[in-house]
Amino acid sequence: MTTQSKKIFLFASIIVPFLLYCIYYYGMILKNAPYKFSEFESMQFEYGYGDTLLNKYDSKTGDYQYVNKRDSVIKMKLRLSKNELLYLHRKAADLGFWDFPAKELNPSVKGRVPRFVTQFNYQHKSKKVVYDASYDGPEKLVDANQRLLKEIQKVLNEAEARQRNNK
Structure with a gap:
């Protein structure tokens, strides 16, 4: 595996799911904020x-x-x-x-x-x-x-x- 493919794999398997989770989690918090x-x-x-x-x-x-x-x-x-x-x-x-x-x-x-x-x-x-x-x-x-x-x-x-x- 080349260095570039390792970086892509790392990005796709760790960073992308983390970003998606953050967007989902904080989106739900803001959506359910009690005072809008x-x-x-x-x-x-x-x-x-x-x-x-x-x-x-x-x-x-x-x-x-x-x-x-x-x-x-x-x-x-x-x-x-x-x-x-x-x-x-x-x-x-x-x-x-x-x-x-x-x-x-x-x-x-x-x-x-x-x-x-x-x-x-x-x-x-x-x-x-x-x-x-x-x-x-x-x-x-x-x-x-x-x-x-x-x-x-x-x-x-x-x-x-x-x-x-x-x-």
């Missing part, structure tokens, strides 16, 4: 201090309420585009939101602690995470939470600014 954007229905985001969550957004109704710098509650209709919702869905997937624990609280801390409630709703499932800023869990989890919250707030602020400029 094609099944996305809405997103809710609330934040405030303790149980007083005065800042709220619901993408299904477009209701947006927040407390401004003068402690006034501002209510408005704010619609996010499909691209913005897709961006948030993908950002949540990238940061592992689907694997976050449902409650990330620190009961030992008393007083006014910022609390965030994030919920993504799909046709068959939904995922809700309650996160306290004082949560002292794994550093990677805290960082992922903070990054997702910043992205959601950034998208909401940009959409609000765009809506004010269009008026």
Whole structure:
């Protein structure tokens, strides 16, 4: 057997089946992913201090309420585009939101602690995470939470600014 035929045999008997198995295995994982954007229905985001969550957004109704710098509650209709919702869905997937624990609280801390409630709703499932800023869990989890919250707030602020400029 020549060297070239040995390489072809090795390629055909080991590498090709391995590649086919990888394509099949990861294809099934992606196909059966529990949270698909094609099944996305809405997103809710609330934040405030303790149980007083005065800042709220619901993408299904477009209701947006927040407390401004003068402690006034501002209510408005704010619609996010499909691209913005897709961006948030993908950002949540990238940061592992689907694997976050449902409650990330620190009961030992008393007083006014910022609390965030994030919920993504799909046709068959939904995922809700309650996160306290004082949560002292794994550093990677805290960082992922903070990054997702910043992205959601950034998208909401940009959409609000765009809506004010269009008026």
